[in-house]
Amino acid sequence: MSYNIADLQRLKEFYEHQLLKDTVPFWFPRSIDETYGGYLFMRDQDGTLIDDDKAVWIQGRAAWLLSTLYNTVEQKPEWLAGAKSGIDFLNNHCFDTDGQMFFHVTREGKPIRKRRYYFSETFAVIAHAAYAKASGDESAAEKARYLFGKCIEYATTPGLLPAKFADTRPSKGIGVPMIMINTAQQLRDTIGDPRCDEWIMRWIEDIKRDFVKDDIQCVMEQVAPDGSIIDHIDGRTLNPGHAIEGAWFILHEAQYRNNDPELIALGCKMLDYMWQRGWDKEYGGILYFRDVYGKPVQEYWQDMKFWWPQNETIIATLLAYTLTGKEKYAQWHKMIHDYAYDKFNDKVNGEWFGYLHRDGRVAQTAKGNLFKGPFHLPRQEWYCMQILKNYLK
Amino acid sequence: MSYNIADLQRLKEFYEHQLLKDTVPFWFPRSIDETYGGYLFMRDQDGTLIDDDKAVWIQGRAAWLLSTLYNTVEQKPEWLAGAKSGIDFLNNHCFDTDGQMFFHVTREGKPIRKRRYYFSETFAVIAHAAYAKASGDESAAEKARYLFGKCIEYATTPGLLPAKFADTRPSKGIGVPMIMINTAQQLRDTIGDPRCDEWIMRWIEDIKRDFVKDDIQCVMEQVAPDGSIIDHIDGRTLNPGHAIEGAWFILHEAQYRNNDPELIALGCKMLDYMWQRGWDKEYGGILYFRDVYGKPVQEYWQDMKFWWPQNETIIATLLAYTLTGKEKYAQWHKMIHDYAYDKFNDKVNGEWFGYLHRDGRVAQTAKGNLFKGPFHLPRQEWYCMQILKNYLK
Numbered sequence: 001m002s003y004n005i006a007d008l009q010r011l012k013e014f015y016e017h018q019l020l021k022d023t024v025p026f027w028f029p030r031s032i033d034e035t036y037g038g039y040l041f042m043r044d045q046d047g048t049l050i051d052d053d054k055a056v057w058i059q060g061r062a063a064w065l066l067s068t069l070y071n072t073v074e075q076k077p078e079w080l081a082g083a084k085s086g087i088d089f090l091n092n093h094c095f096d097t098d099g100q101m102f103f104h105v106t107r108e109g110k111p112i113r114k115r116r117y118y119f120s121e122t123f124a125v126i127a128h129a130a131y132a133k134a135s136g137d138e139s140a141a142e143k144a145r146y147l148f149g150k151c152i153e154y155a156t157t158p159g160l161l162p163a164k165f166a167d168t169r170p171s172k173g174i175g176v177p178m179i180m181i182n183t184a185q186q187l188r189d190t191i192g193d194p195r196c197d198e199w200i201m202r203w204i205e206d207i208k209r210d211f212v213k214d215d216i217q218c219v220m221e222q223v224a225p226d227g228s229i230i231d232h233i234d235g236r237t238l239n240p241g242h243a244i245e246g247a248w249f250i251l252h253e254a255q256y257r258n259n260d261p262e263l264i265a266l267g268c269k270m271l272d273y274m275w276q277r278g279w280d281k282e283y284g285g286i287l288y289f290r291d292v293y294g295k296p297v298q299e300y301w302q303d304m305k306f307w308w309p310q311n312e313t314i315i316a317t318l319l320a321y322t323l324t325g326k327e328k329y330a331q332w333h334k335m336i337h338d339y340a341y342d343k344f345n346d347k348v349n350g351e352w353f354g355y356l357h358r359d360g361r362v363a364q365t366a367k368g369n370l371f372k373g374p375f376h377l378p379r380q381e382w383y384c385m386q387i388l389k390n391y392l393k
Numbered sequence: 394m395s396y397n398i399a400d401l402q403r404l405k406e407f408y409e410h411q412l413l414k415d416t417v418p419f420w421f422p423r424s425i426d427e428t429y430g431g432y433l434f435m436r437d438q439d440g441t442l443i444d445d446d447k448a449v450w451i452q453g454r455a456a457w458l459l460s461t462l463y464n465t466v467e468q469k470p471e472w473l474a475g476a477k478s479g480i481d482f483l484n485n486h487c488f489d490t491d492g493q494m495f496f497h498v499t500r501e502g503k504p505i506r507k508r509r510y511y512f513s514e515t516f517a518v519i520a521h522a523a524y525a526k527a528s529g530d531e532s533a534a535e536k537a538r539y540l541f542g543k544c545i546e547y548a549t550t551p552g553l554l555p556a557k558f559a560d561t562r563p564s565k566g567i568g569v570p571m572i573m574i575n576t577a578q579q580l581r582d583t584i585g586d587p588r589c590d591e592w593i594m595r596w597i598e599d600i601k602r603d604f605v606k607d608d609i610q611c612v613m614e615q616v617a618p619d620g621s622i623i624d625h626i627d628g629r630t631l632n633p634g635h636a637i638e639g640a641w642f643i644l645h646e647a648q649y650r651n652n653d654p655e656l657i658a659l660g661c662k663m664l665d666y667m668w669q670r671g672w673d674k675e676y677g678g679i680l681y682f683r684d685v686y687g688k689p690v691q692e693y694w695q696d697m698k699f700w701w702p703q704n705e706t707i708i709a710t711l712l713a714y715t716l717t718g719k720e721k722y723a724q725w726h727k728m729i730h731d732y733a734y735d736k737f738n739d740k741v742n743g744e745w746f747g748y749l750h751r752d753g754r755v756a757q758t759a760k761g762n763l764f765k766g767p768f769h770l771p772r773q774e775w776y777c778m779q780i781l782k783n784y785l786k
Contacts, residue, residue: 042626050688051626102559111559166495166504233435233444233762295443296759300694300748303756355693357750363696366689369626 003330012388019381026351027374032082036108038089041368046349052107056094058373060123063087065378067130083131090124116162118154121147122179126186133190141191148187155180171230173222174211177203178246185252204250208266217273218292219243233298238290240278241309247271248316251323264323271316275332283359284339286313305356308376310340315380322391352377396723405781412774419744420767425475429501431482434761439742445500449487451766453516456480458771460523473527480524483517509555511547514540515572519579526583534584541580548573564623566615567604570596571639578645597643601659610666611685612636626691631683633671634702640664641709644716657716664709668725676752677732679706698749701769703733708773715784745770
């Protein structure tokens with residue numbers, strides 16, 4: 001099969017409809033915390049609040065989303081005001097005295113937990129950058145650039161943050177170069193920064209050199225510092241949806257660089273390898289974890305279907321299709337799109353369930369918690385709209 | 394239904410057979426590491442090694458098991474030698490220079506990870522105490538008593554170990570008084586220690602006062618320092634199998650104290666409350682997590698069936714039956730026993746699978762990993778033998 005122009009037009013309209021009539025209205029305006037600022041996202045399937053705590057990652061991600069909608073879809077004042085609420089909450093409550101950000105705070109903004117990595121910071125970068133573009137607020141732009149510099153420092157200075165593991169068996173994860181690529185891309189796409197181009201290519205080179213294994217057709221989730229496979233349970237654990245997210249970050253870069261053929265080849269290869277590893281031939285959808293050699297995976301939820309690997313795969317397959325025109329990618333896109341909107345989308349209350357059993361039954365009903373909020377799904381719907389809008393031009 | 398003497402005799406023989414002909418032979422002698430000492434327990438269903446790392450908790454637990462078999466079942470020289478291998482590995486490789494123990498080490502004993510709690514230490518206490526009794530080694534007895542003192546210090550000195558959470562919303566878990574009760578009971582039952590009786594009663598009092606909620610018929614997994622329920626996702630999360638394990642530690646104490654009626658009532662009440670919360674009426678077995686108010690549980694594996702909650706419930710129901718003679722407990726024991734030996738026991742290779750989906754299908758096949766090894770299952774089979782032997786006398 002392939003997609004013709006009418007198919008792609010329909011797909012664009014579908015994503016636009018879902019984003020603006022189903023996903024965004026589930027979260028807004030009710031999640032804006034009019035009392036303390038920021039957002040109240042920990043909600044059950046029908047929108048009932050199950051916890052008023054705030055996950056700092058998701059506060060930043062949502063401020064990014066609202067700013068991005070304002071920048072690219074429509075200049076709605078409530079989106080800009082909503083973004084400002086998140087930005088202010090981040091700045092007033094989510095930084096510790098040592099400059100690091102918290103991970104989890106109370107509704108009022110008191111710290112519950114700080115973690116030993118800096119993903120709160122990367123999401124604060126994209127939030128501030130998109131908000132600076134939307135509002136013209138120069139201090140937000142400065143904050144984005146300053147925090148991006150801090151992230152580079154954390155990413156390149158071993159020992160700057162406390163270690164979780166001893167030095168016996170050093171390892172590095174694909175998560176760091178991935179998140180840094182995407183952070184730099186967002187910064188560049190909104191307010192621009194002279195550091196981005198060079199750093200993006202360095203991090204892509206890291207992934208290509210150390211994580212992509214052509215001999216076994218695989219993208220590793222973690223490796224030794226020299227890129228070798230660590231043949232222990234953790235080192236063997238693959239996260240196909242995550243690697244596929246990395247694939248589309250690289251395809252996005254290919255598109256930015258005038259459809260650079262080497263980057264297209266790299267991104268498509270990563271998608272190919274991890275589709276084979278992650279697609280569930282029995283029930284459909286992308287499985288959470290796999291072992292590189294087929295041994296038992298320790299993480300308990302390894303064969304569940306989470307929402308976000310499906311979102312990332314919908315993006316990656318669509319982008320691979322629009323960049324290469326290969327029928328295979330249209331076919332994969334249709335498979336993952338049909339599966340995901342059938343199984344995850346809540347036809348009664350809107351938005352998606354987050355956690356399905358392997359066979360597609362809903363495992364638990366929360367729409368938002370410490371780890372899920374308005375990010376992967378609305379980003380997918382928004383970005384697929386953009387891909388298709390550009391392609392159809 | 395109830396159990397008659399012939400039923401109980403058959404049960405005793407069944408547990409003895411399973412322990413000595415099925416469970417122990419799966420692990421030993423093949424898991425003794427003849428090169429570096431300690432044990433190689435990370436094995437797939439057929440016994441194939443999937444990782445040669447060593448989990449420090451399980452090194453201690455296995456040295457306890459082998460010593461206990463030697464002390465109470467038969468004085469087999471290979472059990473004593475096997476126990477010594479684990480004791481030596483713990484002492485040679487599992488302590489950091491600050492006196493704290495590691496959580497995860499390599500086969501050679503180099504540190505991979507240290508954690509912010511002291512469960513490695515509690516298992517080292519019971520290992521050294523049981524081994525001291527088996528071997529007569531006075532230095533092992535001293536080590537057990539010294540480490541027990543350290544555990545009391547950790548348990549009673551806030552701030553002695555680094556905190557995972559900020560001070561905004563202080564909480565305490567039932568895990569600390571539970572593990573300390575059991576550690577003290579094991580120490581007392583093997584080499585004796587004058588501190589045990591008093592500390593055990595204090596920790597039981599902590600559980601009774603702060604974690605057992607009669608108004609809602611529930612045993613909380615964590616509470617605020619004053620015992621109030623923390624109405625946030627983590628604070629609402631119940632772990633029925635864990636609370637039921639706590640119930641039988643208290644029933645064990647009741648038995649030790651000449652069938653103390655108050656302790657019997659407390660243990661049975663905890664079992665009653667958490668059987669109602671945890672027993673899966675649809676598929677059988679004890680579910681992993683529940684929310685106290687029936688809201689969505691965040692932990693992804695919340696409705697899976699793990700091996701150890703079933704083991705703890707088999708013990709608790711049998712002990713409740715032998716202490717009270719109530720038919721209800723015989724019935725519950727038969728339900729959980731029949732379910733668990735049907736679904737978890739691997740009829741081909743022996744031992745139990747660790748991780749089932751809610752409906753009883755095997756989710757992954759490992760018999761051993763960083764968290765599973767020869768402990769909950771052989772302890773259950775051994776302790777049920779002891780309960781029945783005493784009862785039938």
